[in-house]
Amino acid sequence: MFYIQECKIQNLAREYCKIFAAETRVIENFGPSLEVIPVYLMYRPANAVPYATVETDLTGVYQKFSDLDYTGRIDMRTGSEVEQKCCTLQHWIFQWTNGNLLFTRLEGVDTKITGVGISVKSTGHQGLSIEANPKVFEQFVSQHKCNYFCGLLGLRSLKVMDSLLTPAKPKSSRSPLLQRKMAAGSSSPQTGRKAAGSPRLSRKTEQEGSKMPTKQKAADAPKTIKMA
Ligand SMILES: [Zn+2]
Incomplete structure (x- = not known):
């Protein structure tokens, strides 16, 4: 076997x-x-x-x-x-x-x-x-x-x-602190300028998102294998 x-x-x-x-x-x-x-x-x-x-x-x-x-x-x-x-x-x-x-x-x-x-x-x-x-x-x-x-x-x-x-991992307990930090920093103009850079980030996620259709297409492949 x-x-x-x-x-x-x-x-x-x-x-x-x-x-x-x-x-x-x-x-x-x-x-x-x-x-x-x-x-x-x-x-x-x-x-x-x-x-x-x-x-x-x-x-x-x-x-x-x-x-x-x-x-x-x-x-x-x-x-x-x-x-x-x-x-x-x-x-x-x-x-x-x-x-x-x-x-x-x-x-x-x-x-x-x-x-x-x-x-x-x-x-x-x-x-x-x-x-x-x-x-x-x-x-x-x-x-x-x-x-x-x-x-x-x-x-x-x-x-x-x-x-x-x-999501239940204790790691996530860090995030409220991070949020607080970010909130505190947002008042300064420097971080405001940094935040303006974020469109780059969102563009990145868009690119990732646009890849999804090809992945979904490819996902059909294992199904056909199961049938064979
Ligand atoms: Zn890797």
């Missing part, structure tokens, strides 16, 4: 990665995107272990881009361009699934990814029979540092997302 699960996970990751790749393709400076290669399940009834997985041979230097370390924390490499894109893919999948799914193990050759391991926030997510690992999600939020490629995709800051997802 392990093989079936392994196939399911990697092929799920592959479909998500296709959506990711479609989004990156329209960004001029993103360069080559990532591809999770397919894994096929082979049934061998005469064998003691009747299932085997088959995938294409990747030629080149096989690298680990990300994995869970012995403490259950994501050990992420951020040196090369591909490693940074893997970080961005993690951020992207986190945002796409509203913080319910993470690719915790990513390996492969150049932009071809295999050996995918995932973590889910709650058991039973996507019908996968893997144990929930909510700790890794908290760690990811505090651990992930947005890079150039996160910026190109316009991914939302994880710190902001975290406070949106869990």
Whole structure:
């Protein structure tokens, strides 16, 4: 049964990665995107272990881009361009699934990814029979540092997302104080001028908003996969 699960996970990751790749393709400076290669399940009834997985041979230097370390924390490499894109893919999948799914193990050759391991926030997510690992999600939020490629995709800051997802967190107790500070500062002309800069901010959110239709279109893709 392990093989079936392994196939399911990697092929799920592959479909998500296709959506990711479609989004990156329209960004001029993103360069080559990532591809999770397919894994096929082979049934061998005469064998003691009747299932085997088959995938294409990747030629080149096989690298680990990300994995869970012995403490259950994501050990992420951020040196090369591909490693940074893997970080961005993690951020992207986190945002796409509203913080319910993470690719915790990513390996492969150049932009071809295999050996995918995932973590889910709650058991039973996507019908996968893997144990929930909510700790890794908290760690990811505090651990992930947005890079150039996160910026190109316009991914939302994880710190902001975290406070949106869990409004009951004690973190939010800070905001009244901030508001008071802002209110106090607004009397001075300097902050008034600073506030005039805010249209830039609102324009930014507009841009983010305008991206939504394409995301919604792409959201159709997993549905068709389920049917297949
Ligand atoms: Zn990021």
